[in-house]
Amino acid sequence: MRLAFIKLHIAVLLAGFTAILGKLITLNEAALVWWRLLLSVVALLLLFTWLKKSVLTTRKTILQLLGIGSLVGIHWLCFFGSVKYGNVSIALVCFSAAGFFSALLEPIITRRSWRPIELLLGLMCMAGIYIIFHFDAQYKTGILLGVAAAALSALFSIFNKQMVTAKADGLQMTFWEMTGALITLSIAMPAYVILRGDSMLPAPLDWLWLLILALVCTVWAFFLQLQALQHISAVTLNLTYNLEPVYGIILAFIFFQENQYLNNTFFVGLMLIALAVSIQMWRVKKGSSR
Numbered sequence: 001m002r003l004a005f006i007k008l009h010i011a012v013l014l015a016g017f018t019a020i021l022g023k024l025i026t027l028n029e030a031a032l033v034w035w036r037l038l039l040s041v042v043a044l045l046l047l048f049t050w051l052k053k054s055v056l057t058t059r060k061t062i063l064q065l066l067g068i069g070s071l072v073g074i075h076w077l078c079f080f081g082s083v084k085y086g087n088v089s090i091a092l093v094c095f096s097a098a099g100f101f102s103a104l105l106e107p108i109i110t111r112r113s114w115r116p117i118e119l120l121l122g123l124m125c126m127a128g129i130y131i132i133f134h135f136d137a138q139y140k141t142g143i144l145l146g147v148a149a150a151a152l153s154a155l156f157s158i159f160n161k162q163m164v165t166a167k168a169d170g171l172q173m174t175f176w177e178m179t180g181a182l183i184t185l186s187i188a189m190p191a192y193v194i195l196r197g198d199s200m201l202p203a204p205l206d207w208l209w210l211l212i213l214a215l216v217c218t219v220w221a222f223f224l225q226l227q228a229l230q231h232i233s234a235v236t237l238n239l240t241y242n243l244e245p246v247y248g249i250i251l252a253f254i255f256f257q258e259n260q261y262l263n264n265t266f267f268v269g270l271m272l273i274a275l276a277v278s279i280q281m282w283r284v285k286k287g288s289s290r
Helices: 002-024 029-051 059-085 088-110 116-135 137-165 170-196 204-228 234-256 264-286
Strands: none
Touching: 002 059, 002 088, 002 204, 002 234, 029 059, 029 170, 029 204, 059 088, 059 137, 059 170, 088 116, 088 137, 088 234, 088 264, 116 264, 137 170, 137 204, 137 234, 170 204, 234 264
């Protein structure tokens, strides 16, 4: 359990850094995600070749993972859209809603009993987001995209938990989910290019940020997350990911001085979210919930 939490927190730290990279990369959110996925899939194929490991698994498993990957791709599209239309801090705080959506959806999908405390903690996170939304309406589009990203994150985390429980190989899961996300974005990309008219080609410095985003913050972080899911629940994972704003916001303050553009209500909402995360971490440590 301790090793699982170490892996999970490394993944959360890397996830917090993705928003920073999303701000640094000059591409729009769709092009950014498409290049991120393409580089990730290529890197995974090279890794399979180096390890002399087969990428193939059962047809049913591949189809399931491709479907989950579609959710991952749309989630990233919404998340980086939240960064572009809002800012790093807004996108990361809205991601905290994943804990609420997970507590709401996991009992329905897995047919386990409801846990009122998890719903309460999730509602605390939603209340923190509402406080920010109510007083910082200038970020409305970014906030709505961030909440959508959180809902999609909860969904694919729940489905991933089921796949991990079924003893699916973590590396194969990562590859096929990244492939599913790439296929989904590739199908949608022509319409996106026509509507937006932005360039799909990265600027010279964008290539460096994209490589870090793909290799470190995607392939490695995603694999660490899947390994952690072998020992913890999707609800705990998503509530732990609420620490992502803490890491990311500190970085945003350092790199972009975003603290100059956020009022006191932002920090009130953030403290409410941090309290919910702390309570859940205490519960897990005491063994009352995984």
